[in-house]
Structure formats: C-alpha cells, structure tokens
Amino acid sequence: MSDVFHALAAPARRAILDELKERNGQTLFEICTRLTMKHGLEMSRQAISQHLDVLESAGLVVARRDGRYKFHYLDTTPLRAILERWPVRPRTEGQK
C-alpha cells in the first residue's frame, strides 16, 4: 500500500492518471504528448517512462501489448485499500 502513496505523491504521476482516466489505453507517445501539450510538463520520454514504471509497480497502471503496440491502462483497484482503511463517512454527532 505504501507503493500507492508513493506513486500518487508526484504531480506528474497524478497527471498521467488523469489523462488515462480521460482515455484509457494509451501508447507512451500519447502520454508524453498529453503531458507536454496539455500540462506543460517538460520531461524527457525516459523520465515519463520511469514514472509509468512506478505507477505499474503500484498496480495503478497496467501495460498490455496488442500486436505490435503497447498500451497503458488505468487500474484504480489499489485505491480501494485506502477507502477500506479510512472509509468515507459523514461527521457523526458531537464532532465539530
């Protein structure tokens, strides 16, 4: 679970998750283009690839090959552990 927190800690990695939420199944090239053109992030392809590795090891991104090409998919399943640990619930009586 600490992997998930580490993965979410970097703004660039959160931007990658945002973009994959908008359209799931992107090549590295599309992710790089989105980060550069939409987020103004000036990062090398290698740096973005390393961010993707961190997201993959946290289970938040899954890479799948389809023929000659490799696509990256968002998987929010690891986030469930956070909600199970700290469930969303309204403030109870007596709490301010």
Place this chain on the structure above:
Amino acid sequence: MKIVVTSVLVDDQAKALTFYTDVLGFVKKNDIPLGESRWLTLVSPDDPNGTELLLEPDNHPAAGPFKEALRNDGIPFTSLGVDDVHREYERLKALGVRFTQPPVQMGPVTTAVFDDTCGNLIQIAETGGAS
C-alpha cells in the same frame, strides 16, 4: 534550399504504394527502377508540385531495430497534414485502418496516429484548412 522530398521507410514498396494511394489518397509522381528497388514518390492530389513522399525500402540492417523501437513507444515515423482530423479518422477507420490514437486535442492542435501497414505509425495533424 527547400524540402523537395521526404521519406518514409517501408517494408514493401508495392504494398506501400497501394496503401498510400488507394487508402490515404496520394498519387504517384515518380516511379524509376533502381536496381532491386524503385525511386517511388507520391504527391498530394491537391498539390502535384508540392513536396514528394519517397517510399523508401527499409532493408538497411539498422532500419528494422529503429522502426521497432519507434513502434514500441508508439512514436510516429512522420506527420501528415489534414484539414479535419476527425473526418479523416472516420474515413480511414471505415477503410479498416488501425489507429493507436484516435483524434485528441493536444493544446493548439488535434492529432491522431495510425498504422501504415508497412511497419510505421503515422500521425495526422490538423493544419486548419491551410493546405
């Protein structure tokens, strides 16, 4: 100095000629036998005197690994201009062209990326009707 010819490395010139003319819509400009291959260039039907696209054989030993590395990262070999990316996407999809990226607005431009069946990804970008 000006850009007269630009090239794309293809695995089979005859197959590439079919795809780039019948599917993409370019027209043949030069077809000159050169040993075991051809000097094979295309132009846009809207601009017959414009920059030519050379369908160049990819038989150099370095070309294969280079093209594969580009494909692995989803990087287009080159970019072509169209008036309307969405319209072109629908047209090409209906002809069975495989896209790795549908039209996406990337800041000031809209782009899409497809497989040219000759070992390359090609990007199309909107030129704002300036063609």
